[in-house]
Amino acid sequence: MRKQLMKGNEAIVKSAILAGCRAFYGYPITPASEIAEAAALYMPQTGGVFLQAESEVAAINMLYGASSAGVRCMTASSGPGISLMQEGISYMAGAELPCVIADITRGGPGLGNIASEQSDYHQVVKGGGNGNYRTIVLAPYSVQEMADLTTLAFELADRYRNPVVILADGFVGQMMEPVEFAAKAILPERPYWAVAGTEETRAKMITSLHMGADDLEGHVLSLEAKYRRAEQSEARAEHWYTEDAEVVLVGYGIVGRILKAVTAELRAKGLKVGMLRPVTLYPFPKAEFQKLAERAHSFVVVEMSNGQMIEDVRLALNGSRPVEFLSRVGGNVPSHEEVLKFVMAHAEREQVAHV
């Protein structure tokens, strides 16, 4: 396939349809609306369903229905809309229904603004709905990853029978970069557990209800075992000059792009700096952090939030190394120069060795 210049939000939809997604139920919100718009254009042409729901609450419950029916399905929203979807996400996790949810984040709390922030981390990665459940969370940092991680999202959603969230900031959604798609369109078979209004599926039942205490405990433990399996196999991170890094910069999404540029510049200055970019936010790539901590003596986390992912970094390091934090919020982006200055000051304090 040839590379084409495309917005991240559009790449998600094309990649989803190639991956066999045939249902999009959503509600418009800036900066995620292009996803619904592209789905409205392409779903009907490819034998799929597009429906603009009356609310995010209805949209996520429509996904519950489409997924129960065994159809690969997705929605897209942002901050406040994702908050409204938490009910359905919890139900889907409980009923073990796969789906893909794109969260193109914006500023909060409340109406906040429409600029890019990374402040949905807690509500998405830690789960904003009720009960003992997790969502798998993927964090693309380029348009190519918007496409690739969408494909992966559908695979993981089916493999783990669980909602998967693509957590991307407004920048990654809005920017255009060359993208190359999967060579072939696929359409997976209907899963064995689905209800389809046929003789073969008549005995099937979808519910998140388990009335007995032992019943529900058994269910929660089986979900837990599933999440442990995901933690062992699905954690992903990108390393960038980390082999001999003494200071490891950490960021996801658009911040990862800035950190790459900063790392390159600091390396050119001879500083032993590297970058670790979590690609999966749940499962969080803990082991990568622990491995790097053997050599690196400090970590610098950069986030467009007031410090949400940093909690997972600290848990992964478990106090073994100091963690510095640079944050911009409200729609401001930490500039290359700002990060550079921050890291250089840190390196000077820490007397980081030159290459």
Added chain:
Amino acid sequence: MSSFAAMEYEVVHSKSKVFYETYKRKDELKHQTHYCPGCGHGNAHKLLAKAIEELGIQNRVVLISPVGCSVFAYNYFDVGNVQAAHGRAPAVGTAVKRSHPDSIVISYQGDGDLSAIGSAEILHAANRGENMTVIFVNNAIYSMTGGQAAPTTLLGQKSLTTPFGRSAANEGYPLRVSELLATLEAPVYIERVGLGDNKQIAQAARAIKKAVENQVKGLGFSLIEVLSPCPTIWKMSAVDAQRWVREVMENTYPLGVVVDRTKEREPRVAAERAPRLEEIPAILGIKRDDEPKVPLACNERKAVDLHVRVAGFGGQGVLLLGEVLAEAGLDAGLEVSWLPSYGPEMRSGTSNCHVRVSQAPIDSPLVTVPNFLVAMNEPSLRKFDLSVKPGGWVIYNGDEFPEDCVRGDVNVLALNFTKAANELSDPRAANMVMLGVLLEISNALPQASIDAALRTLVKSAKWYELDERALARGRELFRESSRGVAV
């Protein structure tokens, strides 16, 4: 009386095949339901099972259970079952039906579920005319949670949350869902029935069957509201509860057909054939490798690394200028990125974008220190002038470069590009004149790639031709300007 009953009503002693033989309950109770004696759900279930059986659709039915006393409906109905969140059954059912148009989707909901928390979902499913059937069991109370008020609770009716009786001043009036939904154009059939005596039950049977049959025929949305006794919460005997349905509930909720468009509705047409998988990439506009591609080699002797910021008023073609540059870069085999201004300033009438074109993979698509600033108006110049990299270029759309913006370490070309474009025929082509300047200075991209990018992005033949002339004019203007003036 008994002979009358035998004549008028069918006496059923057997259980419908649509019910499971035994129920998944605690072992000792597996042949009885969890419903209380005298509860209307038993009858409503039975009537629905009978309709399904008579229509011969058991295999096709997907029953959506709500939250409420009937949350366990799936323990009784031997059909496909999906249990939904409180009030959301119509949304869930919508997607099941649209996923499998041949399935028969029946949403079975109580009045707390449907008329309160699920009021939006039922309204919009009805308004879309979803081809589904809703059985709406109204007992004027939240029963499962112990007897709190519902929107359907009668005026004066006492409940745990209206201990002094429902008052219009505090809780408003009982919600007549059927009448409300009947104001919509889409629903095909809405009827209110009761379970207050055998005659009512017989009518309920006919209505429920018709509502399901409408779906089988593809006619659209049908809802049957069933006034249903709840002896336990109402604190009445089963007999008194039935009487209360007849003598009290009916005064607020009159029985009968509320709307019936069954005869005037045409069955829905089946969806068009889905395309074959091989056809999908083309439908998505995904280009294949074997499509003709202009073979290009850009200026190999020169390392290309453009960090461009384009800014101006909305409507000046700021974003398009950037897109053409990025698209041309891609065509020339370079790495590119394009990022629109994004954030609080987005709606304020100014617009800007970040463009990177480079031989090396692009790390950050954010251009904070541009080596080219294309400023299409003065506010944009003032906003970004100081960010330009020393030795970089400022291409400014203005007769004179404001004196207080002079830095001394960047190259400047200040010209009235709007005027130049106007001379070509349209001032709106100023963006392409300025892009022409940038292309001439940077000498980073072959003309063939620019042409290809314009062809991709500018659909109108008239504008394509004008933009080409504008680009050429920009190149000329730069050459004429004695390579700019360093200021």
